[in-house]
Amino acid sequence: MRIVFAGTPEVALPTLAALHASDHEVAAVLTRPDAPTGRGRRLHRSPVAAWADEHGVEVLTPAKPREPEFLDRLRAIAPDLVPVVAYGALVPPAALDIPRLGWINLHFSLLPAWRGAAPVQYAVLNGDTMTGACVFQLEPGLDTGPVYGRLTEPVGPRDTAGDLLDRLAVAGARLTLDVVNGLDVGALTGAPQPEDGISYAPKVTVDDARVRWTDPAFAVDRRVRAVTPAPGAWTDLDGQRLRLGPVTPDPDAPRLAPGEVAVGKKAVHVGTATEAVRLGQVQPAGKKPMDAASWGRGLQTAPRFA
Missing domain, CATH: 3.40.50.170 (Formyl transferase, N-terminal domain)
Structure with missing residues (x-):
């Protein structure tokens, strides 16, 4: 053919x-x-x-x-x-x-x-x-x-x-x-699609990829994974975009307010509407990706995400 x-x-x-x-x-x-x-x-x-x-x-x-x-x-x-x-x-x-x-x-x-x-x-x-x-x-x-x-x-x-x-x-x-x-070889006939179960998936925009910290942890996790690798999840940090890799809901972490950041020696957690999530990889504006713990060690004070 x-x-x-x-x-x-x-x-x-x-x-x-x-x-x-x-x-x-x-x-x-x-x-x-x-x-x-x-x-x-x-x-x-x-x-x-x-x-x-x-x-x-x-x-x-x-x-x-x-x-x-x-x-x-x-x-x-x-x-x-x-x-x-x-x-x-x-x-x-x-x-x-x-x-x-x-x-x-x-x-x-x-x-x-x-x-x-x-x-x-x-x-x-x-x-x-x-x-x-x-x-x-x-x-x-x-x-x-x-x-x-x-x-x-x-x-x-x-x-x-x-x-x-x-x-x-x-x-x-x-x-x-x-x-x-x-x-x-003429061996196939198309089957009409069902009339029920229809749903739509429009193009994902950069705004869609912004993390909503007021969502529950499972929704934050899904959003980040859904836009990885493109267009890439992000959050606002002092007026600049901080790109985020996949996060992990952590029910054992201390409870934090939505967007509140807790920097530990080995992990960085962010509050959501439910339990906190542990950050994986982050990428500050103009820099290369790095693990969140390394990024956190370089901060002067714990930020808060918008």
């Missing part, structure tokens, strides 16, 4: 590599345009584009996939199918109609739960104990198409969104290849 693969971040690479190593032909990749990153704001290729460059695969980078030039090129390539993993842009009907078998999307949730941009983050934030991935037919609605295959994955009590996404990306690559193989 002739394929154009659509994806942008590293999480898309396992599926791209699996398709490239299969009997199918990856004729091109579709990815987001080069973007400025780092302090120097230099333009960098997306992980998918960089992978394609290394493997001699054509790279398509329209600013928007409705551009006539892109649509003309996609028609010229004439793919049978476009598998998608975290491409990052809405695909218009004009593009959806070009491949013989349409577009299929690997989505990291058990649809119809957590439709949208951040399903893994919301699964962790809401304390789900089970999640998974689905491959479904892309259509104009938001993650509404019929499902060709799914897998389940338990959410561990200390999993960050990054941990979970890494596992789902690998398992999802195998699932996507199975679906592509099934579609190639």
